[in-house]
Amino acid sequence: MERDFKPAMELVIAVYIRLSAEDGDLSDEKNESNSVVNQRAYIHQYIAQHPEFSGARILEFCDDGYSGTNMERPAVKRLLRQVRDRKINCIIVKDMSRFGRDYIVVGDYLEQIFPFLDVRFIAINDGYDSKDHKYGAAGLIDVSFRNVIYDLYSKELSEKVRSTKKQLAEKGYYLAPFAFFGYQKSPEDKHTLLVDEAAAATVRRIFDLFISGLSTHEIARKFNVEGVLTPLQTKRTQSVTRKWNCVDQDSNYWTSGTVRKILNDERYTGKAVYGKTMRKKVGSHDIKRVAESQWTVVDGAIPTIISKELFEAAKELSASSHSAPPKVSSRIFYRKVRCGHCRLAMTRMEGTNPYYICQTYRRKPDIGCPQDKMSEKELEQAVLASIRAMAQFLRKAEKARQRQSDKADRYNQRIEQKILAHENSIKMRQQEKMSAFENMVSGLCDEPEYKRRCKQCDEHIGRLEQKIRELQSEKRQLPDEKSPAESVLPYTNVRTLTRELVDLLIQHIYIYSDTSIEIVWKFQDEYKRLLAELKSKADTTNES
Structure with missing residues (x-):
């Protein structure tokens, strides 16, 4: 007997709201229900009308002025991060187009990711509730076609907006959101x-x-x-x-x-x-x-x-x-090198031995930037050594992460086995209730005896379900399968620095003096997290 949908943890509902840039441009013509205010009221009214959501914790995520054709939106990225961290188990949107217009991406979330993470997804206007579709949206032709239509509509709308703006520009209308200087x-x-x-x-x-x-x-x-x-x-x-x-x-x-x-x-x-x-x-x-x-x-x-x-x-x-500007393709650190004091771009001086220097003092003498020259050759050597050191550090961290993942996986498997045993016990108790009912109907026992046995079974089932919820909460979170920092792992022994490699790994390089530099990695947050984890592990080892 299948049980009704009962989350093993506190019900946390993510209300997702999106208003696209196109909606904003066409605000005089669009339906008012697409506004942020009305989307919010519409979803909260839906929640209030369904008693099953009573007592749930509600989180709101809003992307105002973002296209739905990709998932690079601040609020939706925060939402999905919390979903991966198992902090959200239900998502409600006005319709699927609010969540996304790329039908392939939306389909992946509906059919694979959300079912795997046990996250319930509701699109109110589309009449879609994943609780009613045990295996995701696979096989729902109307949902698939609707997502395709949303995707095509978004592209068509974008082209119409672009065409309209071009026509207005040809008539001399100023279309930028802000006036330029003067x-x-x-x-x-x-x-x-x-x-x-x-x-x-x-x-x-x-x-x-x-x-x-x-x-x-x-x-x-x-x-x-x-x-x-x-x-x-x-x-x-x-x-x-x-x-x-x-x-x-x-x-x-x-x-x-x-x-x-x-x-x-x-x-x-x-x-x-x-x-x-x-x-x-x-x-x-x-x-x-x-x-x-x-x-x-x-x-x-x-x-x-x-x-x-x-x-x-x-x-x-x-x-x-001014002579013709130098070719930038050969500049390894193109648009990467900044002064560590004023944070502005440093000037690359051409010559037999190119070097970088901050020229802020020429324009603002009182700012106090040093006039040290940083040799490009020396900078290359320093950055190359930093990349190798970073790659070696991340390789160690990756091995530690894998060991942690394997340990957590084994621990979770043991918990799953206990949960499975409890679920089998629940099924046995449910069968006992059915047998007691059959015995009462056939006259082998009276109604009071039937009720007594049912009560015993229900109490036992309740205790087992409580144990299951406790076991679910004890599960250890597995690390992400792929870390952003993994892009640097192959470079533990790299000998040649290229512009492509610098673009791949480095956000900025700040020069404080000819002997002091700071590298800001593109995976800076991941790097800091790994450092914190290793420090925490070292502290724990020392205490023990």
Whole structure:
């Protein structure tokens, strides 16, 4: 006799809510029930209407403004991490498209991952509850087709949004969420830009100083000494709180790159430019550049700050004062090396023996960065040695992890055997109840005797079920099958450093002096966790 769905642990429900970027763009047309507020109310109403969820602990995970075509969403990643840690045993969403639109990925979770982890999944609008499908979603044609439709709909919607934006751009509408430096959005029309006179004065001054003979380094240094507001800090004064991809979000610090970016921005002549980049595929965060011939350029679409003649003069001067940029393909540490003090990118100086140096002092003398040179050859040797040492450390940690996994697996097998024995005892007691009922019907015993035997069996079954729950809670969590740090394991004896290897393993390299560097690994969190585990194990050994 199969028992009803009864979690062996406290019922923890994960309420997952998602509002896509496309929904946000089309907020005037979309159904209100797709909003975050209404999704939340809708799911909580469903929970309240089902007594089986009474007393459950409810956790909420919300991705606001994320596409459902991939699983690289902050909230869904936190949710799945807690699922893997066995901290969640039920997930409820408005419909499957909220969880994901990639039908292959969603299918894997419904058919394999969630059933394996004993996680109940409910999609309210789709009428899907995994409790009713013992073997996952396999064989449910309507579910499979619905996921395919969601996936195709997402791609179609993305193309429609892109096409609509292109049409608006061709008409001169400004489509970016924020105005760029020198402008501000019109209060009456978010697609119209107005000149921000204070910032525009800075833009004009940059062009005038550059034409007069100052380099971008000298302009940045001058502005830093004078305390001129940077583009980012100008946005902060306009109550823009978004985080951009830069080192220090709060410092007012000009760089030659910031100055050069303004000098190269043709939009200051009144041209609206749209479509320089695009996502490689729907839902991806990877960006690819678009050929200039495919850009959408509309002349006179925004107010002019710089005349075309002045812009062309600055462009010509810039071209004559700079040689062709070196090929970056041969740079092993391309975009990796930063100053450990100001956290900004260090400059690679070409020559027979290339070296890195922080040039912040040239633009902001009071910042205190050292002027030590870091030889690229010496840096290569140090990084290569660090990779080998890291690989050897991780190999030891991996062996220790495997031993722990094997030990936990054997322990869990013993628990499973005890659970199986208890479950067999429960089945025997259930058969006793059935035999007692048959004896009562055939007259071999009276009703009071039948009830007495049933009560004894129920009490025994209750004790066994309690033991099963206790045994389930005693199970040891098995380590993840594959650690992110495993990508470095093959390099215990690597002799040659390549850019591909650096890109694979290293996030940043911070230089504090010619004898002090810090490597930030791409698996930094995993590395710290392994260190903590080994330290804990060493402390336990010492205590014993």
